Amino acid sequence: MKKLLVTGGSGFLGWNLCGVAKESWDVFGTVFSHNIDIPGCKKVHVNITIYNDLIKIFNEIKPDAVIHTAAESQPNYCQTNPDESYKINVEASINLAGLCADMNIPLAFTSSDLVFDGLNPPYSEKDPVSPVNTYGEQKVKAEIEILKHCPKAAICRMPLMFGDPSPASNSYLQSILSNLHNEKYITLFTDEYRTPTSAYSAAKGLLWAVENFNGTIHLGGKERTSRYDFGIKVAACCGFDKSLIKPILQKDISMPAPRSPDVSLDSSNALKMGYSPLPLIEEFKRLRCVNE
Ligand SMILES: NC(=O)c1ccc[n+]([C@@H]2O[C@H](COP(=O)([O-])OP(=O)(O)OC[C@H]3O[C@@H](n4cnc5c(N)ncnc54)[C@H](OP(=O)(O)O)[C@@H]3O)[C@@H](O)[C@H]2O)c1
The missing domain is CATH 3.40.50.720 (NAD(P)-binding Rossmann-like Domain)
Known part of the structure; x- marks a missing residue:
């Protein structure tokens, strides 16, 4: 090889x-x-x-x-x-x-x-x-x-x-899952969009x-979603209580690095050439966070 x-x-x-x-x-x-x-x-x-x-x-x-x-x-x-x-x-x-x-x-x-x-x-x-x-x-x-x-x-x-963590580094999915699993509230932006x-x-x-x-x-995903809607989808797919997710706006949190509101990628060139990211629900199923 x-x-x-x-x-x-x-x-x-x-x-x-x-x-x-x-x-x-x-x-x-x-x-x-x-x-x-x-x-x-x-x-x-x-x-x-x-x-x-x-x-x-x-x-x-x-x-x-x-x-x-x-x-x-x-x-x-x-x-x-x-x-x-x-x-x-x-x-x-x-x-x-x-x-x-x-x-x-x-x-x-x-x-x-x-x-x-x-x-x-x-x-x-x-x-x-x-x-x-x-x-x-x-x-x-x-x-x-x-x-x-x-x-x-x-x-x-x-x-x-998002996805499976390495032993040294998590994705943002892990903090959503662990908070929901432990029935803790989380806040997610409704005004920050990506194509995860x-x-x-x-x-x-x-x-x-x-x-x-x-x-x-x-090499973006196919679906544009806010962080809040992403969290709601995860909760729905995994059978967690959606009301634990509270909406917030970018202006509610002060961070050192300024944040872009919507950096959704148009990945149609890669898609035409065979790149095929799975739909979010299929990704969640593959990661086994769906209650079936
Ligand atoms: N995660 C995302 O959602 C996202 C989105 C867009 C683009 N990206 C890009 O995708 C790439 C991977 O991101 P990630 O989330 O996987 O990052 P990550 O989890 O923070 O991993 C960073 C990696 O870089 C290594 N590293 C840092 N400093 C190093 C050094 N001086 N010498 C050798 N290795 C060093 C770390 O090794 P050790 O931990 O062993 O020190 C670790 O393996 C990055 O280029 C990032 O900018 C990520």
């Missing part, structure tokens, strides 16, 4: 990606502060911000392809720690792109729907970027520089994702993109 290097194998998306990819690739997943095993994959411990260490693992593994999910993925953290997060989100991404170009191997980069300001949805690949926070700005910078260094890279703009998909569907999209696509592509 060909060798796939997945950066961020200990993270939420990378963990799910390793699980799907191992069916058809010899997978090497990187870990950093969470030194966990990745079932069915080879674990590589590396700090991706140290260029010489990156070169070393490329020389040792000699990957046939790279999917780069390692990142500082929390917008609030990036807002308050711009220099530290820049090293991971931008500098390390550029270095990886250079190494992939040198080795002439394909690279898929996980960008974000947060490259947009959320004022003119849905967003296609042709729409100009307009980030409102540091995280979004770093993703834009990484996208531009990666394509300069490695023109054959696939820049995959990911939506909000599961990490499972996203992983399939990334595996398709790394082998078949160059340029920028949107």
Whole structure:
């Protein structure tokens, strides 16, 4: 089998990606502060911000392809720690792109729907970027520089994702489920819209993109939903009390990073080429959070 290097194998998306990819690739997943095993994959411990260490693992593994999910993925953290997060989100991404170009191997980069300001949805690949926070700005910078260094890279703009947690990192679904399960109230935004998909569907999209696509592509889910409506759907599907979910507005909560109101992605280009995220209800069934 060909060798796939997945950066961020200990993270939420990378963990799910390793699980799907191992069916058809010899997978090497990187870990950093969470030194966990990745079932069915080879674990590589590396700090991706140290260029010489990156070169070393490329020389040792000699990957046939790279999917780069390692990142500082929390917008609030990036807002308050711009220099530290820049090293991971931008500098390390550029270095990886250079190494992939040198080795002439394909690279898929996980960008974000947060490259947009959320004022003119849905967003296609042709729409100009307009980030409102540091995280979004770093993703834009990484996208531009990666394509300069490695023109054959696939820049995959990911939506909000949910799914099985890694032992080190949850998705937002886990906090919804655990609160509802424990009959605790939760608050969710009624005025923040996304096109969510599961990490499972996203992983399939990334595996398709790394082998078949160059340029920028949107890998959103098929349904536009507010965070509140998403929570209501989860409660309904899983048999929890919907009244535990209380609506709030973005302006009700103050956070370091400004939030975009509606970064729904138009993913019709990827859909035409065979990307097929499951409907939300099917995703919930697959995650076994549905009472049947
Ligand atoms: N989750 C979403 O809804 C979402 C939405 C849009 C885009 N994205 C993008 O998708 C990608 C994956 O997101 P995620 O939610 O899976 O993130 P995550 O759970 O926070 O995982 C981040 C990963 O990056 C690794 N990492 C961080 N700093 C590192 C360093 N210096 N050296 C090596 N590894 C390092 C972490 O390793 P350790 O934990 O071992 O330190 C972890 O494996 C990111 O690019 C993110 O921006 C995510």
